[in-house]
Amino acid sequence: MRPAVAVPLAVVLLACPAAGSTRAVGPGAVVELSADRLATALPVAAAKWHSGDPVDSPEREREVLAAAERHASALGVEPEAVAAVVRDQIEANKTVQRSLHTRWHTDPGGGPGTEPDLSRVRAELDRLTPELVRALADAGPALRSPDCGADLARSTREVADERGLDRVGAAALARSLASVCP
Secondary structure (H helix, E strand, C coil): CCCCCCCCHHHHHHHCCCCCCCCCCCHHHHHHHHHHHHCCHHHHHHHHHHHCCCCCCHHHHHHHHHHHHHHHHHHCCCHHHHHHHHHHHHHHHHHHHHHHHHHHHHCHHHCCCCCCCHHHHHHHHHHHHHHHHHHHHHCHHHHCCCCHHHHHHHHHHHHHHHCCCCHHHHHHHHHHCCCCCC
């Protein structure tokens, strides 16, 4: 068990959607849902910190990818393309988790005070992933347009700014979207 200290509330709030924000459409919806998924990195990292579990969870990752592919197939979306996006989401989340673990190893007094219920966080991810797949399906034409990369980059900067993401968070958000535009 790791030392128990509180995570500053500001850290948690910065990762959450802006108050009063409305869900975007097209590439913007994909970016917002990606940021929502990324906001789970803090409680996942805290749960793994307390349990001593590694950041990587290959079995869980396979389950998430398989579920996303099934959902994509049901929506008539290319499962391999969706799997690439969800894989990027997972890797981005792990980037944030590793950054937090490094910070907490360097400053054990700055680590998480309580152990979040990982099953509740995973339930949130299980809710968000199909929403992300649906957003990818809905944004299909925009994601195939020549402007996709520029639109995605603009939306990414806007969401990172709205949510007050730090350098690691903003880079992780961009990483989570690497496979969105073909």
